[in-house]
Amino acid sequence: MSQGKKAAVIQDLVKEGHRLADLLKISELPKSTYYYEIKKNNAISKKDTDLIEIIKDIFNENKGRYGVRRVYYEIKNRGITVNHKRVQRIMHSLKLFGKRPKEKYHSYKGEIGKTADNIINRNFKADAPYEKITTDVSQFNFSWGKCYLSPVIDMYSNEVLGYDLSLNPNLVQISHMLDMTFSNMPHTKDTIFHSDQGWQYQHSSFISELKKHDIIQSMSRKGNCYDNCIMESFFGRMKNEMYYGHEKDFESFEEFSIAVDEYIYYYNNKRIQSKTKWMPPVVYRETSMC
Secondary structure, three states: OOHHHHHHHHHHHHHOOOOHHHHHHHHOOOHHHHHHHHHHHHHHHHHHHHHHHHHHHHHHHOOOOOOHHHHHHHHHHOOOOOOHHHHHHHHHHOOOOOOOOOOOOOOOOOOOOOOOOOOOOOOOOOOOOOOEEEEOOEEEEEOOEEEEEEEEEEOOOOOEEEEEEEOOOOHHHHHHHHHHHHHOOOOOOOOEEEEOOOHHHHOHHHHHHHHHOOOEEEEOOOOOHHHHHHHHHHHHHHHHHHOOOOHHHOOOHHHHHHHHHHHHHHHHHOOOEOOOOOEOHHHHHHHHOO
């Protein structure tokens, strides 16, 4: 048994009423060593107490969305040096577990218009903001009905550049999404805009809008979710973090719309990611453009 463990056992026995002098004599542990180990153990315990509060704060601030890895990197972002396994041990002991994705959604309805070549071809790496962007539509089900989210994501930073939430997945929604997206982009010339072969993206009005902004259109192969996994990942993450298990919390479209606005702001400006060197997407983009 190590001296630290001996000291801890002796301390417990003293609390039960045993004489310290007798315990030190039986254990052959010097008195000075005993007090040194007790002081050291108390210091470690204090550090754990402080770290527990920090971990709880991070976990609660992010509404239980962060697992061990993101909590660890957020602690590092706060200038605190800590071992990854220590964070893991504490989170497991507190039963703090991040959320995981559950399902996917696809908007493919067949070839009803003009399709584009798959220029991206699973090369999702971008060297600068606005070089490659991507979109899709996902459905949310509630007791009061369904609604649809259509966002545009920058492949460089994972930033949501524009989005629209609607009760109907129609061309009006796509138009609103594009207006917001282009207003947030300082330039669009030669940007590659990737999507699946959803009917919206085959429509002449969508294709014309891209051409008007000198944007190059790219499409996934038919029914192949891996060709647009950035959008798949975003929807899975978003649903897991603010929708699954909370469906009954949103009693109307208006309430859910507010929640979506709040989540996307949080996602862009607060939520750290490994792809963005553990910075939020907006901070990563701004840092890269300095």
